[in-house]
Amino acid sequence: MPMHxxxxxxxxxxxxxxxxxxxxxxxxxxxxxxxxxxxxALVQKQTERAERLQDRxxxxxxKGAQLVTGARKGMVVVLPIxxxxxxxxxxxxxxxxxxxxxxxxHEKMLANEPYRSSDPELVQARTRARxxxxxxxASSPLVLDARRAILQELIGDLSDEVWIExxxxxxxxxxxxxxxxxxFNFGCVVLDCNRVEIGAYCQFGxxxxxxxxxxxxxxxxxxxxxxxxxxxxxxxxxxxxxxxIVGPGIEIGADTVIGAGSVVTRSLPARVVAVGNPxxxxxxL
Numbered sequence: 001m002p003m004h005x006x007x008x009x010x011x012x013x014x015x016x017x018x019x020x021x022x023x024x025x026x027x028x029x030x031x032x033x034x035x036x037x038x039x040x041a042l043v044q045k046q047t048e049r050a051e052r053l054q055d056r057x058x059x060x061x062x063k064g065a066q067l068v069t070g071a072r073k074g075m076v077v078v079l080p081i082x083x084x085x086x087x088x089x090x091x092x093x094x095x096x097x098x099x100x101x102x103x104x105x106h107e108k109m110l111a112n113e114p115y116r117s118s119d120p121e122l123v124q125a126r127t128r129a130r131x132x133x134x135x136x137x138a139s140s141p142l143v144l145d146a147r148r149a150i151l152q153e154l155i156g157d158l159s160d161e162v163w164i165e166x167x168x169x170x171x172x173x174x175x176x177x178x179x180x181x182x183x184f185n186f187g188c189v190v191l192d193c194n195r196v197e198i199g200a201y202c203q204f205g206x207x208x209x210x211x212x213x214x215x216x217x218x219x220x221x222x223x224x225x226x227x228x229x230x231x232x233x234x235x236x237x238x239x240x241x242x243x244x245i246v247g248p249g250i251e252i253g254a255d256t257v258i259g260a261g262s263v264v265t266r267s268l269p270a271r272v273v274a275v276g277n278p279x280x281x282x283x284x285l
Contacts (some may be wrong), residue, residue, distance in 0.1 A: 109193055110175070112249075114216075114226040117193075129154060129173045137167040159200070164188070171213070179236060184208070193229035194248070202234060205242030205260060214248045235270060244279075255285060 103111070105119035117123075136150040147166075152158050154173035159180035168188055170176060175192035179200030187207040190196055194212040212229040216222045230249030234240075238252055241260030252258070253270025262279040271285040 109227075109229050110195065112194065112228055112230050114228055116225060117227050118225065125172050125174070129170060132173065133167075133169060139166065175212075185242065191229075193227070195231040197231070197233045199234060199236030199238065199254060201237045203239045205240060205244070207243050208240050209245045211245065212248050257285070 103113075104121065105115045105117075106121055106125075108115035109122070115122075132150055132154045136147060136154070139147045139150065148158075151162075151164060154170075155176050155178065156174055157177070159178055159182075161181045162178050163182075164184040165186045165188075167186065168184060168190075170190040170192050172192050175194060176190055176196045176198075178198045179202065181201040182198055182204075183202070184204045185206040185208070188204055189207070189209040191209075191211045191213045196210055196212060210232055212232055214228055214230070216224075216226065216228075228248075232246060232248065233251045234246075235252060235254030235256070237255050238258070239256075240246070240252075240258045241262065243260055244258050244262045244264065246252070246258075246264045249267075250264050251267040252264070253268060253272070255271045256268055257273045258264060258268075258279060259273070259275030261277070262275050263277040264274070264279040266278070268274050268279070268281060272281045273283050273285065274281045
C-alpha cells in the first residue's frame, strides 16, 4: 500500500510536469503568434506607405510631364522674344561702348580737332547768332535795355557793366565769356569757334578781331573742307588797340597792352607792352 502511494505521487508529479510543459509551450506559441501579428501589421503598414509613395511619385511625375509640355509650348512663343531681347541688349551695349568714341562736330570743334563747319548743328547755331546780331546791330541807341537783352540771349551769362558797341560780329556767341566792366568799341569781331575767355575791365579798340578758327596749311588737307579752332584767353585789365588781330590759341596775361594794328601770333605774359606784326614785347610794365 505505501508503495502504491509513492507511485501515485510520482504519477502526479509527471502529470504536473507535462501540464507545466504544455502550458509553457502554449505561452511560447501565444508569444510567437503575437510577434507574427506585429510583424504582419508592420509589413502591412510598410506596404501601405510604399503604395502611397508610389501614388505620390506617379502624381508628381504626371505634373512634371504637364509642366514640361507647358514649358515646351511656352518656349515656342517666348524663345523668339528672348532672342530678340538679347539681340537688342547686345546692340545697346555696343552703342554704349562706342558712344564715347563718336564725337559730334561741335565737340570736335571745342576739342581743337578737325571738324566740318557745314554740320547741320553748327549751321543752325551760326544762323541763330546771325539773326540775333542782325537785331542787335540794327537796334536804336535809345533802347539800351533791348540791346542788353539781345546780348544776354546771344552770349548767355553776360557779366555786369559789359558794353559792346554795334556793329559787333561773332560766329556762335555761346562760346564767349566776358568779365565785368569790359568794353568793345565799334566793329569788333570774335570768331568763337572755340572758347574765348576775357577777363574783367578789358578794353578793345575799334575793329579788334579775335580769331579762334584756322585752316590746314597743307593744300590737300585744306581741300577736304576741315577746319580747326583753338581757344583764346585774355586776362583782366588788358588793352587791345584798334585794328589789332589776336590769332587762335593765344593767351595774353593780365594788365598787358597790345598796340594798335598788331598781329598777335604768340602768347604774351602779364604786364607788358607789345606791338607790331608779328606782335613783340617792347617793354615791361
